[in-house]
Amino acid sequence: MRHEIAPQLQQLTPLRVTIWNEFRHEKTKPSVREIYPQGMHHAIAEGLTxxxxxxTATLDEPEHGLTEELLANTDVLIWWGHVAHKEVADEIVDRVAARVLQGMGFIALHSSHYAKVFKKLMGTTCALLYRDAGEKERLWVTAPGHPIAEGIGPFFELERxxxxxxxxxxxxxxEVVFTSWFEGGNIFRSxxxxxxxxxKIFYFQPGHELYPTYRDANVLRVISNAVRWAAPVKRDALRFGKDVPALEVIRSKGME
Amino acid sequence: MRHEIAPQLQQLTPLRVTIWNEFRHEKTKPSVREIYPQGMHHAIAEGLTxxxxxxTATLDEPEHGLTEELLANTDVLIWWGHVAHKEVADEIVDRVAARVLQGMGFIALHSSHYAKVFKKLMGTTCALLYRDAGEKERLWVTAPGHPIAEGIGPFFELERxxxxxxxxxxxxxxEVVFTSWFEGGNIFRSxxxxxxxxxKIFYFQPGHELYPTYRDANVLRVISNAVRWAAPVKRDALRFGKDVPALEVIRSKGME
Amino acid sequence: MRHEIAPQLQQLTPLRVTIWNEFRHEKTKPSVREIYPQGMHHAIAEGLTxxxxxxTATLDEPEHGLTEELLANTDVLIWWGHVAHKEVADEIVDRVAARVLQGMGFIALHSSHYAKVFKKLMGTTCALLYRDAGEKERLWVTAPGHPIAEGIGPFFELERxxxxxxxxxxxxxxEVVFTSWFEGGNIFRSxxxxxxxxxKIFYFQPGHELYPTYRDANVLRVISNAVRWAAPVKRDALRFGKDVPALEVIRSKGME
Amino acid sequence: MRHEIAPQLQQLTPLRVTIWNEFRHEKTKPSVREIYPQGMHHAIAEGLTxxxxxxTATLDEPEHGLTEELLANTDVLIWWGHVAHKEVADEIVDRVAARVLQGMGFIALHSSHYAKVFKKLMGTTCALLYRDAGEKERLWVTAPGHPIAEGIGPFFELERxxxxxxxxxxxxxxEVVFTSWFEGGNIFRSxxxxxxxxxKIFYFQPGHELYPTYRDANVLRVISNAVRWAAPVKRDALRFGKDVPALEVIRSKGME
Structure with a gap:
């Protein structure tokens, strides 16, 4: 027996992605500017599929570029910050965090483990070990059935x-989708x-400003996958506060 | 700054769904036949969106209808069984379980908590408490951002x-997407x-044969969502066995 | 073959527990004072085994009773707050949260889901539905092998x-150790x-001030179990920051 | 205010541990016998604190040494198998797995990832990559608050x-308590x-027969910690099957 269901055209409304970049290293460090002349946000924007x-939005714009209007029209926000975490206004941090809890996807890249928004959403110190030695990293897939790992082999490498x-x-x-091996003896839930x-929040570790990480095909594939995974589901806002009982029998006991 | 990416047409290849039904109650119990004259599998097939x-496939077909070929061409398998779990041949059980581990989605409905395939994949007894009193059930959403809960309110009810x-x-x-409240005093991760x-495996509790559960709009919406969630990601088969080391330096130590 | 290992006396150093109570309802509402004449913190202290x-420590003491010294000498902190969450000074909130991340156990009771410390550690709104109708609650054990459920039956009830x-x-x-059924139609991860x-943090839902919940044997057993579970393990403080590579071969590449 | 509770002597009943070893390599490979002249089970038994x-029990004893009586009197079972997984009788496998579900702790060591009991309890293939090159392993603690990591530094190393x-x-x-880094480029949830x-089940990866792993102080500390963690909680057996409703009001509807 075979039932053929007329293919209902999936809605092809595009996902609305905002890429936020601190955008300081690219202005102050020639070595970074060489890799990302228009900023990392441009490189990521060009590389997503x-x-x-x-x-895109950057720190030095009014409201860091993250107006109420833009956030209300963003399905997934990608974030890269490093030296200027402290300059992000608490008001904007609260605004972004609230939007995430209401459904906006959030992808924190690399040094954004210390971004105010990420730390606020995690509730922990988000501290870690680090070493900038330009060493080889191997990202192993530890959740191969996860949509964020789609199209990625058992692992991929970043030379530096x-x-x-x-x-x-x-x-x-x-869920831990990737776990990294580093040449110098460390591992990391990356x-x-x-x-x-x-x-939905995805933290993804690669992306030091000194290396062309956001030009790597696997890295861009992972971020693209993560955008799709983090897209909000369609549903009503959450309901909180005073509730009423369900059953007539309860009402008859004067419980309301 | 605004980047417009030409909408790449998402591939509209339909998902290949197989609905397996024990299909016994519908033949032997008039009260069930009245609700599902062509079998539950028909009702579910008609209701999915x-x-x-x-x-569809049923127990009494050769190989229970689950040939190697059909399974190789199934993205998501839906399963309903109850009185005849023991009649399912171990060879078919192994075949189905192996396909799940290779990526086929699996949705176990109601009394299929005791299906051989489900128990094999869980590794536990899958025992529970039960009571057939036709009581009211309320399914509360406990993971509202999950794609399986898309379009569902804070809860939905089944009268019996x-x-x-x-x-x-x-x-x-x-992940626990639904947790149920029962009139008689019980709760269940449903x-x-x-x-x-x-x-990806989804267990969904509603579906007793005596009630028209698979004609309920919310139930059908949940199963439809679950099919999309359980669809396999596109990737190569998993790689196991003997591995080689990564680094020249290791090779130079004669480690291979 | 049988090896008898001389029983090494387990260290019998007692756990150092601090019970913090807002201690306002007991002073302002006669009905609460009647149940807890010396405050809930006293009732809990008497009931733990x-x-x-x-x-014990309370809101209106200097530093809310939570001095650096007391916290440094506390293994597990139990917290009850409700109407005066806002009066808890942010400095003390930060102090308590930091101690938790360093290993102090934290047990948040009932309306403390909205305590500043709990919300900070969770990173979410911690909002919920509520109804004060004095209805029956059944707490079902959903993780029966968990030490916090030790000695508890399949469920226990609170009449109101x-x-x-x-x-x-x-x-x-x-881990979700208890999930509650409420007479009026709701369920809760309690x-x-x-x-x-x-x-280690344990949130435990029972404990409305109008009912003698903290005189219930099962509730007290659960909190006692939770204290043991939440006790810090013995280990050095966490190490963060700059790391050095592991291997000679890496050093030889000038990576340090 | 300070409440001093008379220290109730913690019950000092010792935990009953059974160490099961396939015990074949030690008889057939001189290099293994040299490390473990009396078998790995002896080395582990001597090393636990x-x-x-x-x-202890071994494969070649009647019932593989795992009688109903011994299992009924075992709190935690430690298992090491490799070349003779297939020789373990299915009846004994079922017996052990059933006891685990009833509360007996189970610690699967190294190549026991392929032990029939472990695979049955997991429901997956338990396949992995491997390479025997005697390379360095670093076990990083990824859950430092977990009792199994008590007393262990940020990581420990095994030279080979x-x-x-x-x-x-x-x-x-x-929970993932350890994640390993291997010299040759791999990582593992160890x-x-x-x-x-x-x-409670703990899988712990170290223990290849060719290296003196079970004489390593950290490895023995971890296994000792795991025994304490996996010890059964005291509670009644689980209750399954037909249930009765809770409430008079339900009974009055004739639901029983």
Whole structure:
């Protein structure tokens, strides 16, 4: 027996992606500017593949470029910060964190483990070990059925990356998609998923400013996959506060 | 700054769904036949919404209808069994379980908590409490950002269902999407996700044969969502066995 | 073959428990004072069983009673707050949260789901549904092998409790030990474990001030079990920051 | 205010540990016999520290030494097997697995990832990558607050071990206490906790027969810690099957 269901055209509305970049290293360090002349956000925007409409925003814009309007129209926010975490205004941090809990996806890249927004959403120090020795990194897939690992082999390599090592002081991730091996003796949970409120968060470790990581095909594939995974589901806002009982029998006891 | 990416047409290849039904109650119990004259598998097939091509298979067909060929061409297998779990041949059980670990999605409905395939994949007794009193069930969403809960309110109700209650002897689920309240005093993790190998498994509790559960819009929506969630990711088969070392320096030590 | 190992006397150093109570309802509401004439903290202190040395502390003491010295000498902190969450000074909140990440156990009771410390450690809104109708609650054990459920039957009941219902906006717990059924139609993950840094956190829902919950034998047993579970393991402080590579071969490449 | 609770003497009943060893390599390979002249089980028995009464059992004994009586009197079973997994009788496998679900702790060492009991309890292939090159292994603690990591530094090293690498086809562990770095380029979740029924399972990767791993102080410390962690909690057997409703009001509807 065979039932053929007329293919209902999947809605092809593009996902609205905002890439936020601190955008300081690219202005101050020639070696970084050489790799990313227009900023990392540009490189990432160019490298993503999918049905996406992409905006970018940077620290030095008014409201760091993260207006209420833009956030309300963002499905997934990608974040890269490093030397200027402290300059991000608490008001904007609260605004972004609230949007994540309401369903906006959030992808924290590399040194954004110390971004105020990420730390606030994690509730831990998010501290780790590090070493910038330009050593080889191998990212092993530890959740091969996960959509974020789609199209990635058993592992992929980055010839030179900054080492980030355990213990990484984060809550136990809901899923660990990648775990990295570093030439110098360390390992790291380098691709971690967290569910928070209605929002999905992905932390992805590669991306030191001194290496052309965001031009690597595997890295861009992973981020593209993560955008699709982190897209909000369609549902009503969460309901909290005073509730009423369900059953007539309860009402008859005067419980309301 | 705004980057517009030309919408790449998402591949609209339909998902290949197989619905397996024991198909005994419908033949032997008039009250069940009245609800599901062509069998539950028909009702589910008619009720699913999505870009699916659906096959059905039943216990009394040769190889229970689950040939190597059909399974090789199934993205997601839905399973309903109850009184005849023991009649399912071990060879077919092994065949199905192996396909799940290789990536085929598997949705176990209601009394299929005791299906051989499900028990084999769980490794526990899968025992539970039960009571068939036609009582009210309320399914609360406990993971509202999960794609399986898309479009579902804070809860939905079934006026009459068989109670399944804790303790449910399953491994800790990777995600609990629904937790049920039963009028008679019990609760149950009624929508549970498990990752096994490359495969995704969803157990969904509603579906006693005496009630028209598979004609309920919310139930059908959940199963449709679950099919999409459980669809295999595109990737190479897993690689196991003898490995070679990564680094020249290791090779130079004669480690290969 | 049989090896008898001379029983090494387990160290019988008592656990140092601090019970913190907002201690306001007991002063302002006669109905609460009647149940807890000396405050809930007294009732809990009297009811715990184990090798514990117990201190208590309350909101209106200097530093809310939570001095650096007391916290440094506390293995597990129990917390009850409700109407005065906002009066807890941020400095003390930060102090307590830091101690938890360094290993101090933390047990948040009932309305402490909205305590500043708990929310900071969770990173989510910690919002929920509630209804104070004095209805029956049944707490089902959903992790029967967990040490916090030791000695507890399949469930236990409280004749009258405030309903707390899902969706409870917390991160996915590392373990859900209890899930509650409420007479009026709701369910709730009422006993939840979280690992954060070196610390263990247990949220336990029962304990509305209008009912004698902290005189219930099962509730007291659960909290006593939770104290033992949340006790810090003996280990050095976590190590973060700059790391050195492991291998001579790496050093020879000038990576340090 | 200070409450001093008279220290109730903790029950000092020793834990009953059974160490099961295939015990073949030690008889057939001189290089292994040199390291473990009386078998690995002896080395482990001598090396454990704690209030334990230890029995050992081996494959070639009647019932593989695992009689109903011994298992009924075992709190935690440690298992080492490799070349003779297939010789373990299915009846004994079922007996052991059933006892684990009833609460007996189970510690699977090294090549026991392929032991029938372990695979049955996991439900997956438990396949992995391997390489026996005598390379250096570093075990990093990725859950430093976990009792199994008590007393262990940020990592410890084994100068020579067999490499086991990802992807390791196990269910997502409930907790990953150790993740290993191998000199040759691989990583591995080398210390994994699983809750199954009332039982606790710990898989621990080190222990290739060609290296003196079970004479290493850290390895023995971890196994000793794991025994304490895996000890059964005291509670009644699980209750399954037909249940009765809770409430008079339900009974009045004729639901029983």
């Amino acid at each position: 999918g049905n996406f409409v992409i905006h 990356e900054e080492m980030y090592g355990e213990f990484f002081d984060i809550p136990t991730p809901d 691709g971690c998923c967290f569910n928070r409120g209605l929002g | 999505g870009n699916f091509v659906i096959h 269902e068989e109670m399944y209650g804790e303790f449910f002897d399953i491994p800790t689920p990777d 929508g549970c996700c498990f990752n096994r190998g490359l495969g | 184990g090798n514990f040395v117990i201190h 409790e405030e309903m707390y219902g899902e969706f409870f906006d917390i991160p996915t717990p590392d 006993g939840c474990c979280f690992n954060r840094g070196l610390g | 704690g209030n334990f009464v230890i029995h 071990e067999e490499m086991y690498g990802e992807f390791f086809d196990i269910p997502t562990p409930d 210390g994994c906790c699983f809750n199954r029924g009332l039982g």
